[in-house]
Structure formats: C-alpha cells, structure tokens
Amino acid sequence: MITGRINRRRFLQAAAATGFVIAGGIEALADELDAIRANQDKRRASLxxxxxxxxxxxxxxxxxxxGTLAKETSARILVVEAGDWDTAPSVQDPRLWFTNLGTERDWGDISVPSASVNNRGIPEHTGRVxxxxxxxxxxxxxxxxxxDLDHWADVSGDPAWNYENGLEIFKRVENWQGKPNAKYRGTGGPVWVQxxxxxLPLAMKALDGCREVGLPVVDDLNGDREETGNGFGLMNQIIKDxxxxxxxxxxxxxVLAQDNVTLLVNTPVNRVVIEGDRAVGIECIVDGKPVTISADREIVLSAGGFNTPKILMLSGIxxxxxxxxxxxxxxxxxxxVxxxxxxxxxxxxxxxxxPEAFxxxxxxxxxxxxxxxxxxxxxxxxxxVQIELPYASEVIGKKYAPPPTxxxxxxxxxxxxxxxxxxLRSNDPTDRPIVDMQFLSHPDDVKALSRSVEIARSxxxxxxxxxxxVREVAPGKKLEGEDLIDFVRDGATTYFHSAGACRMGKDNKAVVDSKLRVNGVRNLRIADSTIMPRIVAVPTMPACVLIGQKMAMILKA
Incomplete structure (x- = not known):
C-alpha cells in the first residue's frame, strides 16, 4: 500500500483474508499508511x-x-534513501531474512580475495532499503x-559517549517485553524488543550444553553481561507477532505523515556539494535526473559502512x-577516510x-x-551463534555436503x-568501491576464531x-595445527557489520570529532557505523541507533 501497488480497499481485503491483526485495528493502520503515502507523494512531486x-x-x-529530530523539532528534514520501501515479504517475515541477500535490497559488495582467507572473496551484505x-x-x-562505549569516550575525549550515558539512551528507546530490570531495561520506547x-527444544538444549561445559548462561543477554563480558542466552529480537x-x-x-519530513526513496546520492570550507547541499539522482538540493543547517551522512566513505571521497574528502x-x-x-x-x-x-527435520x-x-x-x-x-540451518561457507558446504536436516x-x-x-574504483558514482577487508590477516584473529570453533564443538x-x-558433519573431528587453521580460513564469513571507515577521535587524523563533525568541512557530519573507532563486540544495529540518538541530541543542543 505504501508503494502504491495496492489501494486501501485491496489492503483491507488482503488483511482480512490472512487474518492479520494489529493493535488499534487494521483500518487504523490503513489510515496511517494512506496518510504516509499521500504526504510523501505530494512532497516528492513538489520537491x-x-x-x-x-x-x-x-x-x-x-x-x-x-525520526527523533522530526518528532522533537519543527525543522524541515529531507531523508534520502538509495533503496526502495521496506515492504517486501522477505523484509517483513524475519524467517526469510537471508533471502534478501544478493537482491536489489543489498548493495552486493564483495571483499577482494586475500591469502588470509585462502584467497576467497567474501560477500559484505549491506542494506539498500x-x-x-x-x-x-x-x-x-x-x-x-x-x-566498548567507555573506549569511545576515551578516544573521542568526550565522556558523553560513555556506557552510563549510552545505557540511559537505550533504556529510553526500548520497549522491552521480557523480565523487568530497572537497572538495564526500558519500556515504552519506540524499539520493540523481546x-x-x-x-525450539534444540535452542534450549544448546543452553544446557553451555552450562555443561562451564559457560555462563544468563536470563537476559542485554543485562550484566554488558559489564562482565560473558554470557550465553536467548537472543533479544526486534520481532513482534x-x-x-x-x-x-x-x-x-x-513522523512520515508530518509536513516537515520528506523521504525520497530510490534516490542515490552522488556527492556532497562543498563551497569553500562549507557543505551546502547534495547532488542526487531523482527520477533518473541529477538534482542539487541545499541544506541551510547541516548535512548528515548515514549511508553506511562503505557508502559513507565513498560519498566523502567522491566529494573530494x-x-x-x-x-x-x-x-x-x-x-x-x-x-x-x-x-x-x-x-x-x-x-x-x-x-x-x-535425526529429523524441524x-x-x-x-x-x-x-x-x-x-x-x-x-x-x-x-x-x-x-x-546457533543457527537452525546448515549454515556454511561455500568451501565448507562443498567439502562436507551437509544433509538438509x-x-x-x-x-x-x-x-x-x-x-x-x-x-574508490573510479570517479563514477555508479561504480561500487573496492572493499579490501583483509579478514584474519592478524594472527591473533586466527587464534581467537580457532578457539571459538572448539567452544562451539564442545x-x-x-x-x-x-x-x-546423529553425527558431527563438519569438521567431524578435533582438528589441530594447519588443519584447524585451514578449516578456520575456509569457513570465514562475516556478520555483515562493516564499521570504522570514518573513525571518531580527538586526534587531528580522525575523520570526525566527538560531535561527529567532519574535520575540515563545516556543516557536514557523519552518523553511522563508520564513526566507530573500534567496532563494538556485538551486532551493530543497536549501536547505530545509539549513534543516531546522539546525533539528534547534538543537533538539538
């Protein structure tokens, strides 16, 4: 309905046919989507x-x-997204998440082959949606x-980035559905977490297995493990019904029904327009044509692990x-950069x-x-991580041929x-950048990943x-020496958590300062995973939400 492929009537009929239920009623949702689409169509037409x-x-x-800036200010805000709306069934149904990889909802970058992963090119999937x-x-x-966060505070020279401040922000944005914990968890915020x-019994027995081999099992993976560093348990997930x-x-x-917010989808950005030492606008492609749009106050790059540095470099930074x-x-x-x-x-x-499929x-x-x-x-x-599928790299999958169960x-x-x-591959904005991750090039990384393999097997x-x-399919037995190292290098894939390309710091070599200002250019900031001086030791989505919240607080100050 958001994308205009069906009208309100068809939406209501389809919802009734599938038994879809939502708090507040499906008609209220239809009204909301109608308002969003009408507003955004109007604003795109008179951009x-x-x-x-x-x-x-x-x-x-x-x-x-x-969302935060629009909710708390009356500023005119333009959000420019290269991808399409997030309405595909494979987005909405979390069971299908991996079917998005390699599609139009994925930028499709692949790290150049390197000896440290036995000359394999490893995909780096990032969202284009x-x-x-x-x-x-x-x-x-x-x-x-x-x-993680205390390190950011230290290297940025700004205590506002420390854990205590971050925890308060997380508690404010969360709507936690699990066991209450006033110290660590928040309720009533916009982010549904459960x-x-x-x-499956498989998952619960995995936790029993952790206990058996002496690993600590916790009630909540977003609790005291944040301070102790150790903990195994059921994941927190952004899934509701x-x-x-x-x-x-x-x-x-x-906020998309508000008059002060415009979202342009399917609109790639070529570069930031800079006059003197000031960022004044962006050059983007709207409906196939190059358009320059100006910003009176600030431009914020939140384009992600590879696109933010790409846009900076195409802009001459x-x-x-x-x-x-x-x-x-x-x-x-x-x-x-x-x-x-x-x-x-x-x-x-x-x-x-x-023994059987599940x-x-x-x-x-x-x-x-x-x-x-x-x-x-x-x-x-x-x-x-326990995965209820035969998850394997292309090399491990071919060598061991795991059964479908x-x-x-x-x-x-x-x-x-x-x-x-x-x-950059070239000065053509349509060319993807050259991503050279050098995975496992540091010997300590090989040792740590080898240890994790042995822990998983235990x-x-x-x-x-x-x-x-029924049997251990891969590796099938305890490996040692070069055999273990080869298994580790052959099996290396990624979590798709690219970070760090525009690091924050207090030194004069840092790309951004603690207020996320790009050094050397006025009115240009970065708010995404690229500002991480050191990647957080967890999946990066919540940390990126934190960065967005911090950026909103800075701009409102």
Missing part, C-alpha cells in the same frame, strides 16, 4: 530545493536520527559492552593521492546432522553468547585486530545435545 537538514541514508542510524541493515539482518538486538519467542519491527517502523514511520589517482580534485586531505575498516567474523561452520523459529537463530577466552581481556574475543553452531570473532580499506557434542546430533 523543495532547500531543507534545514539533509540526512543521507535511511538505515538504523538515519532512521533513529530523522528503507531501514537499512535492520530490514535485512537477523533481527538481533544486542547492546554494546561497557568497555526474548526469542517459543524457541512474527513480524520484523525494523528501525524504520520504530522511528521513521511515526579523503586521501589526497588516492583522490587524484581517480581524477578527483582534493578539497580536504583526510587520509584516514576509508581506513580502519572492521567487521565481525562468523565461522560457517561447525555442522551437525539432526521448522525453525523467528529468524532461524535464537541462541548466542559472548566469552572472554582469557579473563584479562577487556572485551570478549569470541561469540557463539543439519544445523550449525558457529564460532565468531567479535574483537578483530585485522583492518581493511575502502577506496557445546554441540555435550551430553545435553545428544538427542539432536
């Missing part, structure tokens, strides 16, 4: 050429920022560790030599054949955890030391899980 704020990207951070990653990811709501609903509640639904939809090499005149020499790129590694995988629940992943393999570590170095217990690397780069082979394991 203004000047706004107070332009926000590039409607991902988790962009939605968090735009309203809601961004929160529309195509596995719905996990996992908040940063205390050590413990994994009606989990079996439907995804993405950050567009949480923050952006509630980046490493001077690299810009000249692709025919772009440098405006600001900022050598660290596109450097410091990080992501979490998800190993695919340790596979186990179940229908997976929620997003097919309901149990996870974090663990410090050395108590002296500041942060956990490994994670474990297989499930995975995947080790993960959440505090990577390897760093990659993003650079859980799956515990007595608690015997009823769900």
């Amino acid at each position: 203004a050429r000047v706004y107070d704020y332009i926000i590039v990207g409607a991902g988790s951070a962009g939605c968090s920022l735009a 309203v809601g961004g990653g929160s529309s195509i990811n596995a719905t996990i709501w996992s908040r940063p560790f205390k050590a 413990p994994a609903a009606d989990p 079996g439907r995804r509640q993405n950050m567009a639904r949480a923050f952006l939809y509630p 980046g490493d001077e030599a690299g810009l000249k090499a692709v025919g772009i005149a440098p405006i600001v020499n900022s050598p660290e 596109g450097k410091n790129v990080q992501d979490h590694i998800l190993h695919g995988g340790c596979l186990f054949e179940a 229908e997976y629940r929620n997003s097919a992943a309901n149990v996870s955890g974090y663990y410090k393999t050395d108590s002296s570590l500041e942060l956990p170095d490994v994670s474990i 297989s499930w995975a217990l995947c080790g993960g690397l959440v505090a990577p030391k390897s760093r990659g780069t993003v650079r 859980i799956a082979n515990s007595k608690a899980m015997k009823d769900f394991v």
Whole structure:
C-alpha cells in the first residue's frame, strides 16, 4: 500500500483474508499508511530545493536520527534513501531474512580475495532499503559492552559517549517485553524488543550444553553481561507477532505523515556539494535526473559502512593521492577516510546432522553468547551463534555436503585486530568501491576464531545435545595445527557489520570529532557505523541507533 501497488480497499481485503491483526485495528493502520503515502507523494512531486537538514541514508542510524529530530523539532528534514520501501515479504517475515541477500535490497559488495582467507572473496551484505541493515539482518538486538562505549569516550575525549550515558539512551528507546530490570531495561520506547519467542527444544538444549561445559548462561543477554563480558542466552529480537519491527517502523514511520519530513526513496546520492570550507547541499539522482538540493543547517551522512566513505571521497574528502589517482580534485586531505575498516567474523561452520527435520523459529537463530577466552581481556574475543540451518561457507558446504536436516553452531570473532580499506574504483558514482577487508590477516584473529570453533564443538557434542546430533558433519573431528587453521580460513564469513571507515577521535587524523563533525568541512557530519573507532563486540544495529540518538541530541543542543 505504501508503494502504491495496492489501494486501501485491496489492503483491507488482503488483511482480512490472512487474518492479520494489529493493535488499534487494521483500518487504523490503513489510515496511517494512506496518510504516509499521500504526504510523501505530494512532497516528492513538489520537491523543495532547500531543507534545514539533509540526512543521507535511511538505515538504523538515519532512521533513529530523522525520526527523533522530526518528532522533537519543527525543522524541515529531507531523508534520502538509495533503496526502495521496506515492504517486501522477505523484509517483513524475519524467517526469510537471508533471502534478501544478493537482491536489489543489498548493495552486493564483495571483499577482494586475500591469502588470509585462502584467497576467497567474501560477500559484505549491506542494506539498500528503507531501514537499512535492520530490514535485512537477523533481527538481533544486542547492546554494546561497557568497555566498548567507555573506549569511545576515551578516544573521542568526550565522556558523553560513555556506557552510563549510552545505557540511559537505550533504556529510553526500548520497549522491552521480557523480565523487568530497572537497572538495564526500558519500556515504552519506540524499539520493540523481546526474548526469542517459543524457541525450539534444540535452542534450549544448546543452553544446557553451555552450562555443561562451564559457560555462563544468563536470563537476559542485554543485562550484566554488558559489564562482565560473558554470557550465553536467548537472543533479544526486534520481532513482534512474527513480524520484523525494523528501525524504520520504530522511528521513521511515526513522523512520515508530518509536513516537515520528506523521504525520497530510490534516490542515490552522488556527492556532497562543498563551497569553500562549507557543505551546502547534495547532488542526487531523482527520477533518473541529477538534482542539487541545499541544506541551510547541516548535512548528515548515514549511508553506511562503505557508502559513507565513498560519498566523502567522491566529494573530494579523503586521501589526497588516492583522490587524484581517480581524477578527483582534493578539497580536504583526510587520509584516514576509508581506513580502519572492521567487521565481525562468523565461522560457517561447525555442522551437525539432526535425526529429523524441524521448522525453525523467528529468524532461524535464537541462541548466542559472548566469552572472554582469557579473563584479562577487556572485551570478549569470541561469540557463539546457533543457527537452525546448515549454515556454511561455500568451501565448507562443498567439502562436507551437509544433509538438509543439519544445523550449525558457529564460532565468531567479535574483537578483530585485522583492518581493511575502502577506496574508490573510479570517479563514477555508479561504480561500487573496492572493499579490501583483509579478514584474519592478524594472527591473533586466527587464534581467537580457532578457539571459538572448539567452544562451539564442545557445546554441540555435550551430553545435553545428544538427542539432536546423529553425527558431527563438519569438521567431524578435533582438528589441530594447519588443519584447524585451514578449516578456520575456509569457513570465514562475516556478520555483515562493516564499521570504522570514518573513525571518531580527538586526534587531528580522525575523520570526525566527538560531535561527529567532519574535520575540515563545516556543516557536514557523519552518523553511522563508520564513526566507530573500534567496532563494538556485538551486532551493530543497536549501536547505530545509539549513534543516531546522539546525533539528534547534538543537533538539538
């Protein structure tokens, strides 16, 4: 209905036929969608050429920022999104999340092959749709560790970024549906969060297996593990009544009927227009034609892990030599744009054949955890995720040929030391950038991921899980030495959590300062995962919501 493919009458008929129920009534929802569509059609048809704020990207951070700024101010706000509306069934149904990967809702970047992952090119899926990653990811709501946010506060020189302040923001935006906890959880906010609903016996036995091998199991994965660093349990998920509640639904939809908010979908941004030392507007493609739109106050890039540095470099902000090499005149020499790129590694995988098929629940992943393999570590170095499908890299899948009844217990690397780069392929905005992640290039990353593989195997082979394991499919036995390292390199995939390409810091080499201002340019800021000096040791969606909230607070101040 939002996209105009069906009218209000057809929407109501379809909802009645499927038995779809929503609080407040389906007719109220139809009225809301009608108002949103009418408002946005009108505003696109008479598009203004000047706004107070332009926000590039409607991902988790962009939605968090735009919705909050629009709700709490009367500013004229333009949100520009390269992708389409988030109305596809594969977005709405969390069980289908992985079917979005490689489609038009995904930017489709692939890291260049590197020796550290046995010369494999690894996909880096990022959202090209309203809601961004929160529309195509596995719905996990996992908040940063205390050590994550305190590190940001330290390197930025601004205590406003610390854990205590972040926790208060999370409590304000959450609508937590689990066991009440006044210290850690909030209710009544826009973000619906619930413990994994009606989990399979497989999931609950995995937690028994954790206990059996001495791993700590907690009631809530967004509780004291944020301070201790350790904890395994049922995931927190942004799923309500079996439907995804993405950050567009949480923050952006509630303000789209307002007259001060315009959302342009299917509108890629080529560059930021800079006059002297001031960002004055953007150049974007509206209905196939280049259009320049101005901002009276600020432009905020929330375009995501690879597109934000790409837009900066196309605008003349980046490493001077690299810009000249692709025919772009440098405006600001900022050598660290596109450097410091990080992501979490998800190993695919340790596979186990179940005695019979089962229908997976929620997003097919309901149990996870974090663990410090050395108590002296500041942060956990490994994670474990149970996946109710035979999740495997292309190499592991081909070598071990898991039966369709297989499930995975995947080790993960959440505090990577390897760093990659993003650079321009050319000065053509339609060209995707060159993503060179250099996964597992640091030897400590290989050691940590190897440890996570062994932890995953120990859980799956515990007595608690015997009823769900006919045999261990992959690796099939304990591996050591080069055999283990090869298995780790062959199985490396990612969580799709690209971060760090425009890091925040108090030093003069940082791309942005603690107020998220791009150094060297006035009226230009960044609010997305790229500002992370060090990637948080958890899925990045909640951290991006936090960044969007912080940006809104800064702009309102």
